[in-house]
Amino acid sequence: MLLYIHGFNSSPLSEKGVVTARFMATHFASETLLQPQIPADIDEAIALLxxxxxxxxxxxxxxxxxxxxxxxxxxxxxxxRYGGHAVLINPAVSPQDLFEEFLGPQHNPYTGEDYLVEQHHRDALARYDSQAIANPDRFFVLLQTGDEVLDYRLALNKYHSCRLLIEPGGDHSFVGFEQHLPQIAAFLQLP
Structure with missing residues (x-):
């Protein structure tokens, strides 16, 4: 199984989601690819995943x-929690610390969903935060220094013992993501 997990106010129809699905269909059609729409509620998202x-x-x-x-x-x-391997693209690190600016009404442009981000969402994020990485060999982290949403240095600090790919420039969407899919597939040990 390959589980693709999109970001906040996104969907499997984001550019990275679509590119990943196309790559898998072309090169690894026999592998199970799951790309669920992640619920806005944190506890519901964790339960689904x-x-x-x-x-x-x-x-x-x-x-x-x-x-x-x-x-x-x-x-x-x-x-x-479960094992396996994970590739992280400009990952959010301790997102509960950033949620102050997201409290209140939100709109997902992909799904059209309107919802509220409330304090209990922030508390839920804190409950699921892996403070330290116990199994660094499980992670391949792709960062671009030009990420305008998240400070890449937070991820660099948290995942410093993991396999890292750091590119200068770029942005939060990770410019040129599709070029790294063969390397991602190799790390994930896709047959």
């Missing part, structure tokens, strides 16, 4: 994750 992971694990499938931004936070939690 854990359920998918537990089902795959119970059936003996290798666990593989790609997480972008907030999806990187979720992928970290899953890989630390």
């Amino acid at each position: 854990c359920g998918l992971t537990e089902t795959a694990k119970a059936s003996g499938e290798p666990l593989r994750f790609i997480g972008s931004s907030l999806g990187g936070f979720y992928a970290t939690y899953l890989a630390e």
Whole structure:
């Protein structure tokens, strides 16, 4: 199983989601790719992701994750809890510390969903935060220094013992992501 986890106010229809699906269909069509729409509610998101992971694990499938931004936070939690390998793209580090600016009304442009970000969402993020990386060999972290949303140095500090790819410039979307998909597939040990 490869579980692609999109970021905050995003969807599997984001550019990285679409490019990943196309790459998998072309090169690894026999592999299971899951790209769920992640609920805005943190506890619901974790329940969905854990359920998918537990089902795959119970059936003996290798666990593989790609997480972008907030999806990187979720992928970290899953890989630390269940095992497997995770590729993180400009991951959110301790996003509960950033949520002050997101409290209140939100709109997901992909799904059209309007919802509220409330204090309990921030508290939930804190509960699922992997403070330290216990299994650095499970992670490949892609960072671009020009990320205008998240400070890449926070991820560099948290994932310093992991495999890292740091590119100057770029932005939060990770410019040129598709060029790294063969390297990502190799790290995830896709057959």
